[in-house]
Amino acid sequence: MKAMRVLLLCLLGLLTAAGVVAGYQLRKRPGGSGTVKNGVVPSGAPLLVNLTLIPSAAAQGAVCMDGTVPGYHLHPGFGSGANSWLVNLEGGGWCNNVGTCRFSKNTKRGSSNYMEKQMQFSGISSNKPEENPDFYNWNRVTVRYCDGASFTGEGYDAALLSGCSAGGLASILHCDEFRALFPQSTKVKCLADAGLFLDAVDVGGGRSLRSFYQGVVTLHCFFPQNIVPNITTPTFLLNAAYDVWQIQKSLAPDKADPAGYWKACKFNHSKCDSKQIQFLQGFRNEMLNALQGFSSSSKNGLFINSCFAHCQSFNQDTWYGDYSPTIGKKRIATSVGDWYFERSKEKAIDCAYPCDNTCHHLL
Template sequence: MRMKVFVIAALAFVSLVSVIDGSEHEAQLSEFVNDALFSSVSSKQPSQPQPLMVPITVINGAAAKGAVCLDGTSPAYHFHPGSGSGANSWLIHLEGGGWCNTIRNCVFRKTTRRGSFKFMEKTLPFTGILSNKPEENPDFFNWNRVKIRYCDGASFAGDSQNEANQLQFRGQKIWLAAIEELMSKGMQKANQALLSGCSAGGLASIIHCDEFGSMFPKSTKVKCLSDAGFFLDAVDVSGGHTLRNMFGGVVTLQEVQKNLPKSCLNQLDPTSCFFPQNLIQHVQTPLFLLNAAYDAWQVQESLAPHSADPSGSWNDCKANHARCNSSQIQFFQDFRNQLLNDVKDFSKSSPTGLFINSCFAHCQSERQDTWFADDSPLINDMPVAIAVGDWFFDRKTIKAIDCAYPCDTTCHNLVFK
């Protein structure tokens, strides 16, 4: 198997730099990186089958419940009904897309699809774990599949407002309104359900995992999948804590602590309890962690952001890992070691699942090429889709952890241009 490389062209970045500085620049670059990562070169090849396009649905009566996007518009989701053996099975996928941690960048976010219904795409392709084709999604193709749109900026977990700037931080209410509506559409009769999410949505799937499980009778098989949601409280290249500072702003501004596990808050500060490494021990519902050991978003925005590297000495390396020197690669190896150490106890629990591949990637369940394709990334000859399916249906115990870079030749590594 040859290693595949996907090139992300940062054309939008040029105009971005001229209008945004400081933390707002980083928050919006995060937004750009997150979006760019979802579109691979292979998805544009004409030989690829056309994905299912699913229209948007506004959540009925959400505004009356205070469940609104940052700008006060109604939240939404995309739903494709199940059929046959999957008619009573439900997959709920939480959209990702960074966070906003200051008034300024939350105000900016209101002018994007990450903060307002007005700017959301009205149809979305369902690929990867959301695909309706058995050859692309062998275990979940005929389930009821839902993608809940992300427009609050705090991983569906905030509950506050800022009247002076007309900002509504209502992620928790959006989450509850969406689930309530889906329950009324038949999910309350589900015999099995999977809550998944990617990136900021992957963090949300950890935060809301037990809450999701509690909504079903004990007879329902309920599990959760976090894809690229394991954000580490790691030291950046300057010795600082870029991501901790950003998360601290998100938690304080949006009052996220209201919706974090009390068992964690009894031990740690609210910002620490927003980090998955401190959350996972408090999750009782079976949880699967899918993560690249060298997560491309964290490399760009947490480990070597511009604020930690103003001279740009990491620019070549973080754009293309092939250009990293030995000390830079060692920095990434230390990051991987921290990740493995943080999941060590989690992995000992029999209901949990792991797929940690040694790739420079991000969000591998949403993209068809990384979820299930002829040349998908593998650990022990097993692609992501089979690993997740085997775990969900209890066919196998899945604790798949790759050897360190550069051993994996099946990666679809992301290269920024």
């Protein structure tokens, strides 16, 4: 985790100097995505952004699990967003023991040798104003995730650290560190999508996620519910109240459900009986209770919808589409933008399932 903190610092320093050069190259040749005018790819063409490796990171010990150098994908900003940065920390789960880490180091989650050479930018990373109205012309960079443990300058107008899943947890863990990299004149905030992993009791009466985390780190403060009340940097939490990863992996894992009572329900909410729905409503209530201190701060924002989902900011359909999820008729992208630019206070908490018919359920 120390190495990945070094990587984050190293990368942000690199982007200050290299952003101008990389930006010029990417404007001329945007990862094979077609002709770019003012940084915008023609409508209908996917924005594919090339992978850039960071050889200098190795000297500081910031490497992937297999020792290869880390990398990122950068698409330059333009116009009013030329000096603003959106830094996305890629998600991908954790490896929590020798066996899973050995497997991961031979995949893109543990080695830059296996990373895609191009990545499609959509959702909060889109460069089209009709898809991403507030951040489309910012410098947008995705930091590739390859350490298996959540990644444990001058001249900037604005910056937003974001990520989903393990990347969302990383944006919580490193939010204040990220703030410290910039002068006080820079507006810096953090967005955590699907990063609110709760220390909750599973269906067998145990704490599966606590046991899982112990294979990664033995710090109690690794749980977001214990961290978010103490973050001083303005932070926005975007989360599904019925997070499908947590339902499948920490609330009803096979080990906690040896009889298989939850097998159908955890993969398809329409197959849950009344007792199972009641248990999931208890999980939602626990999430909301954990956020009481966080939500009381005027600088923070919330969008907790009652969907069976996981990661909603990087999918165009859920971020800002004609049929995107809404709370109070406001889409996720609009809520995040209104919070970041302080156009309004954003503390959107959905009514309990099944009241929301705008959800894009994943199970």
